[in-house]
Amino acid sequence: MTLAKVFERLAGPAAPVEFAAYDGSRSGHPGADIRFDVRSPYAVSYLVHSPGALGLARAYVSGMVDVSGDMYTALSTMQKVLGDVTPREKLRIVGGVLGDPLLRGAVSRRLPPPPQEAPFSRVPAWLRHSKRRDAQAISHHYDVSNTFYEWVLGPSMAYTCACFPEENSTLEEAQFHKHDLVAKKLGLKPGMRLLDVGCGWGGMVMHAAKEYGVKALGVTLSKQQAEWAQKAIADRGLSELAEVRHMDYRDVAESGFDAVSSIGLTEHIGKANLPSYFSFLYGKLKPYGRMLNHTITRPDNLAPSMKQSGFINRYVFPDGELEGPGFIQQQMNDAGFEIRHQENLREHYARTLLGWCRNLDDHWDEAVAEVGEGTARVWRVYMAGCVLGFEQNWIQLHQTLGVKVDDEGGARMPLRPDWGV
Template sequence: MTLARVFERLAGAGAPVEFAAYDGSRAGVPGAGIRFDVRSPYAVSYLVHSPGALGLARAYVTGMIDVSGDMYTALSTMQQVLGEVGPRDKMKIVGAVARDPLLRGAISRRLDPPPQEAPFSRLPSWLRHSKRRDAKAISHHYDVSNTFYEWVLGPSMAYTCACYPSEHATLEEAQYHKFDLVARKLGLKPGMRLLDVGCGWGGMVMHAAKEYGVKALGVTLSKQQAEWAQKAIADRGLSDLAEVRHLDYRDVTETGFDAVSSIGLTEHIGKANLPGYFSFLYGKLKPHGRMLNHTITRPDNIAPAIKQDGFINRYVFPDGELEGPGYVQSQMNDAGFEIRHQENLREHYARTLRGWCRNLDEHWDEAVAEVGEGTARVWKVYMAGCVLGFEQNWIQLHQTLGVKTDEQGRSDMPLRPDWGV
């Protein structure tokens, strides 16, 4: 049986995609906007030996499967046509190709994962979140290439959910609005001190310094981020107010900050460490100081917080753990914060990711030359898949604002929110 016939058995003869295989067989709709090309029999080995979407991802990252057309549309279409490839489907594949000597030989060989897969992501969960391992996990994802990130993220170099002030706002406008929204929620004023943990390329630090006259310290575990941020701070004449250090947040010794921002770090902390994390940040604040936590969440706490064999854990965010918004808020509350505001920016993240997908497509050839085709492919499928995730409410993005009250219980918060939308 040809691979095209296998595809038809899984997806149906009228699947709205074009399928072509190295053996010359074809299926689906000729000339469809989405085309899948299987270029090697070893692609089938990945599909058989790797669970679910991980096998497809491995075959795509290695170039054994090619996708022509918009990646978001391809994933969305295949989600409708195939759904999740389960054990029974894998048995269909095995049974259908067993009579082909070439494919039978390919299936009998278990291939090593592509080099883009973080090897330590397969280690036992109890080894997560030591300082050394956290540094490895952050470096795996963020120390790719600052040039690559400049192409994907755009001038803002903001690798977190933007906040769109209007339907037609650009990505850059939305990132500026996000940083300004955080600043207004924190009540920043000239002369205040801000600690920004997991600061990335320093976007929040520089915004607070430039727009609010705040003395801002940012810390990141990514050496490349810290180097880029320090140069950008100097180039913009902000060195008297802004600083970014290559440092674990747990090693910050200063205290007495007026505000703390955590934009996109909580996902890397781990469930077991959240109480200590929020307690640490609480201890860094003066009374009346505010903390804004901006983090990806999941809709509930029923499913596991991390998929050990998932594509995201293996290739993108090793050791990342997502919790429900209520759980995150409870941990903040138990650490001492009085919760004053929370909102979900789920749709905003889908828009943000679409902007990053467009940027990558526009710089595809340069990106491949800079980081290699395998890494570029990881990013292409990861970001398109995340668009689906936020649109379909598999994942969310919550901002939660807390305040440290004084001994008399005073918060010094306004009677009504004064930070706008």
């Protein structure tokens, strides 16, 4: 069996893709919009020895498989390839290559993972989320290159779900609208103090300072993010109101904030730590202070929080854990917050990711030169795969708004939402 035929058997003859291999073999549908080029026989080893979709992802990240055409279209077309490979299918692959000495040797050898895989991504749950380990996990993902992120994210440098006010809104307009939506839900007004935990490159901090006259403090575990944000704050003349610190949110000493925003941090906290996380943030607020939690969620709590053996955890978000929106709300409630509003923005995240995918494709050569082809490939397949996840409701994005009521139950909230919903 030829190498291209091996991949066709895995995908199924009806898959509208073409397969080509370094040995000159071709299979599938000639001239299809999507083509997989197999550069090495060891790509088959990754498929056989790695669980589920991880094998194909490793083969792509390592350069042993190339994908021609739009990655999102490739993944949506080839979901069967990226789905769980059953033991029976693995036996079919092995049986198909036993007659070829080169392929037989490749399959028999278990390859090490590509170097882009986090070396500390698989440990028992009780060892995760110390301050040191959280710093390692955040650095792995965010301390890649500020220049790379500028190309992918665009001028907003917002690496969280945007909120599209209109069908034809641009990514930049949607990111501005997201920050403004958070500000309005928090009821920000001039002179207030905002704490933004997991602040990234300072987008929410700068928005609150510039648009609302709020004195805003942001904290991030990424040194590169903090350096970029502090320079941007100075360049925009916001230093009197805005500040970003390179530090763990647990080390914030100040209290008495009027509002707290957590945009894209809860995914990194860990299920076991959520009670102390929300209690800590509750303690930072004045009475009547509001907290907005913006986080990726999953549709239910029936399965483990995140597959520790999966591609996302190994390559993108080490130690990441996703919970259902009900569980998140329960933890906020039990910490003392009165929940006043919740909404799901999952379709908005699919659109956001499509914008990032286009940005990466538009800057592909520069991105490869900046961070290396392996890292660029990780991002290409990860973002395109997440588009599918949000579109098909494997994952969601929830904003949950809570308020710290006074001893008599007063909340000083509007009778109805006043942020344009």
